[in-house]
Amino acid sequence: MTREQLARVGRWQRLPRIADARLRWLLIGGAVIYLVLALASVQVNWARVAEGMGRGLNFLAAFAQPDFVSRRGDILDGLLESLTMTLTSTVIGVALAIPVGLGAARNIAPLSVYLVCRGIITVSRTFQEVIIAILFVVMFGFGPLAGMITLAFATIGFMAKLLAEDIEDLDWRQVEAVRATGANWWQVMNHAVQPQVMPRLIGLSMYRLDINFRESAVIGIVGAGGIGATLNTSIGRYEYDTSAAILLIIIAIVLLCEYSSSHVRRWTQ
Amino acid sequence: MPVTTTPQGTPIWRLRTTRAQWLGYLAWLGGISLFLLCWKVISDNTMWVFVEDAGRQGSDLVSRMLPPQWSYAQRLWKPMWDTLNIATLGTLLGIAMAFPVAFLAARNTSPHPLVRSAALVIIVSSRSINSLIWAMLLVTILGPGVLAGIIAIALRSIGFVGKLLYEAIEEIHPTPVEAISATGASRMQVLNYGVLPQVLPAFAGISVYRWDINIRESTVLGLVGAGGIGLQLNAAINSLAWSQVSVIFLMIFATVLVSEWISARVRHAII
Numbered sequence: 170m171t172r173e174q175l176a177r178v179g180r181w182q183r184l185p186r187i188a189d190a191r192l193r194w195l196l197i198g199g200a201v202i203y204l205v206l207a208l209a210s211v212q213v214n215w216a217r218v219a220e221g222m223g224r225g226l227n228f229l230a231a232f233a234q235p236d237f238v239s240r241r242g243d244i245l246d247g248l249l250e251s252l253t254m255t256l257t258s259t260v261i262g263v264a265l266a267i268p269v270g271l272g273a274a275r276n277i278a279p280l281s282v283y284l285v286c287r288g289i290i291t292v293s294r295t296f297q298e299v300i301i302a303i304l305f306v307v308m309f310g311f312g313p314l315a316g317m318i319t320l321a322f323a324t325i326g327f328m329a330k331l332l333a334e335d336i337e338d339l340d341w342r343q344v345e346a347v348r349a350t351g352a353n354w355w356q357v358m359n360h361a362v363q364p365q366v367m368p369r370l371i372g373l374s375m376y377r378l379d380i381n382f383r384e385s386a387v388i389g390i391v392g393a394g395g396i397g398a399t400l401n402t403s404i405g406r407y408e409y410d411t412s413a414a415i416l417l418i419i420i421a422i423v424l425l426c427e428y429s430s431s432h433v434r435r436w437t438q
Numbered sequence: 439m440p441v442t443t444t445p446q447g448t449p450i451w452r453l454r455t456t457r458a459q460w461l462g463y464l465a466w467l468g469g470i471s472l473f474l475l476c477w478k479v480i481s482d483n484t485m486w487v488f489v490e491d492a493g494r495q496g497s498d499l500v501s502r503m504l505p506p507q508w509s510y511a512q513r514l515w516k517p518m519w520d521t522l523n524i525a526t527l528g529t530l531l532g533i534a535m536a537f538p539v540a541f542l543a544a545r546n547t548s549p550h551p552l553v554r555s556a557a558l559v560i561i562v563s564s565r566s567i568n569s570l571i572w573a574m575l576l577v578t579i580l581g582p583g584v585l586a587g588i589i590a591i592a593l594r595s596i597g598f599v600g601k602l603l604y605e606a607i608e609e610i611h612p613t614p615v616e617a618i619s620a621t622g623a624s625r626m627q628v629l630n631y632g633v634l635p636q637v638l639p640a641f642a643g644i645s646v647y648r649w650d651i652n653i654r655e656s657t658v659l660g661l662v663g664a665g666g667i668g669l670q671l672n673a674a675i676n677s678l679a680w681s682q683v684s685v686i687f688l689m690i691f692a693t694v695l696v697s698e699w700i701s702a703r704v705r706h707a708i709i
Contacts, residue, residue: 203526207526207527208527211588218580221579256473257473257476257480291695295691295695296690296694297657299570300687300690303675308492309484309495310485310488310489313479313483314483317480383566386568390574390661400571400574419566
């Protein structure tokens with residue numbers, strides 16, 4: 170029976186999402202084969218899992234009574250380092266991302282500059298912050314400076330890519346109008362491009378501030394300073410109540426950042 | 439309109455009022471002072487002796503990394519397969535959990551405001567904590583291995599997929615939903631035939647996007663013992679085998695580029 174006849178007797182069915190039946194079954198079959206192979210290669214040591222469950226419960230219990238006090242000094246130091254790292258790296262990263270972003274926008278940059286800037290963006294975006302942090306820790310030594318440079322480097326790729334996309338979509342008529350007055354390149358950038366991308370640039374910088382704080386909690390694991398180092402130590406010592414406290418602080422700060430950044434974005438638009 | 443008058447009495451247009459102008463200067467002053475203060479904290483906590491020879495250290499590092507030890511690549515296929523599995527299975531598990539959470543968190547499909555706030559708390563806490571931290575916790579609980587990585591990726595993905603999906607659900611057209619409910623459909627039927635078809639393309643796009651991010655994140659999970667190529671990276675770094683590290687970097691670079699390309703193509707095809 171066709172779909173129409175089925176529908177007439179009250180057994181209506183939706184159209185399949187992929188119209189070609191052969192392609193549909195090929196995709197489903199491929200997915201099933203992949204899942205079987207992938208799940209077969211996952212080895213789980215169930216005895217170890219069972220042993221760890223008690224620890225897992227301890228951890229959940231620690232969330233009910235986090236311990237902010239006994240390692241207060243370490244937490245405060247880590248937090249201060251993380252926050253300062255976040256702020257400086259965002260400022261430096263955004264400042265460096267603006268020229269790279271201008272260069273990576275095809276409509277205002279010549280091809281050679283475009284390729285170089287896109288290359289910078291790709292390298293910066295491909296590697297996880299942690300991997301970059303490892304290299305910078307080797308170069309600059311342990312401490313927040315390596316972390317700050319890492320986050321600034323990651324910020325460049327993120328901001329420059331989004332900024333370049335924004336510039337590529339901008340309203341070209343305004344650029345033409347400013348150009349028609351005989352403005353030079355700087356004046357075009359300042360009076361035609363900058364006003365169009367500024368609100369989004371501010372919004373993205375706030376968003377990146379938030380991401381940088383979250384990342385600063387991680388790169389401490391490889392020695393780049395910040396609250397991550399404190400967290401890593403506390404988990405290593407099985408002091409779950411301290412770890413729970415640190416995680417709660419991180420969540421609270423991220424919430425605060427998100428709340429204030431949504432306000433700032435509403436204000437700029 | 440902000441205007442000043444010249445001594446002759448003719449008005450001059452200005453962009454800002456005097457008050458706004460001074461507030462702007464004050465904001466810049468405050469911002470720059472805050473930046474310098476933060477910079478001072480960092481600078482005090484830095485051993486500048488180590489920074490001075492950064493250039494030498496960097497060139498030393500590069501010279502040790504080159505040429506890459508290509509023969510090492512053969513031992514990386516299995517860890518790479520594990521990494522892909524962590525990302526893919528983690529994403530699947532994550533979106534399976536994020537899907538109901540998103541419907542509970544969206545204002546127009548949530549059954550009760552209390553349920554909605556609970557779902558939002560889940561989304562926020564999952565989003566705030568990086569997958570590496572989840573992995574660190576799970577490795578102590580589940581033991582080292584791929585499983586900890588998969589669950590870490592899944593837990594982190596809930597927040598990301600959940601947030602974007604619930605925003606998509608809140609933006610749907612109300613008319614199809616009204617039309618379906620006017621036929622006397624039950625709540626589930628309204629969701630199934632009125633809401634779901636509208637958000638499915640967005641959902642697929644978000645999932646593929648997250649998969650692509652997860653590939654990138656799963657490459658480092660091994661640093662804390664959660665399986666994949668990060669384990670090899672950790673071992674190579676700890677034994678200072680930088681020529682192996684460069685092979686791993688190139689491999690990660692290639693994988694991430696391919697996954698990004700796939701994800702861009704799929705998203706382009708869907709939307």
